[in-house]
Amino acid sequence: MRRHRTPMWCAAASVVLLSALTGCSSQDAICGGGEYPVHTVGSTGRACVDDDQQPPKGYTRYPGGKVPQHVGDKWDQYWQTHTVDEKGRIIQVPKS
Incomplete structure (x- = not known):
């Protein structure tokens, strides 16, 4: 009797499809x-x-349209x- 095997590409496609349908991201x-x-006011920290x-005190919301969603995104x-200074202005952090 012949055994049926699922091709590897079929299994991989199933994982990709499931991720797309559930909204999961890599x-x-x-x-x-x-x-x-x-964002930390006056620094590059976040929470x-x-x-x-x-x-909390010392933090502010990111400006609209400039909110990071995933590590390493734009x-x-x-x-x-x-960073954002205490007046809410976006400034470049001086290089150390």
């Missing part, structure tokens, strides 16, 4: 579900805050060299 999210990222909380890279 990139690491900046924050977990139910959280949003905040995650519960959706129903305000940013805005994550941008905020490694920029």
Whole structure:
């Protein structure tokens, strides 16, 4: 009796399809579900805050349209060299 084997490409395609349907990404999210990222005022640090909380003292929300979503994405890279000052202006961080 002949045994049936699933071709490797079929198994790989199933994993890709499942990831697409569930919204999973191969990139690491900046924050977990139910959280949003905040930026350190005057520095390049960041943290995650519960959706129903305000940013803690010394942190601010990222400006609209410039919020990093995944580690290494366009805005994550941008905020490694920029910050928000105490007046809410975006400034470039001086190189050390």
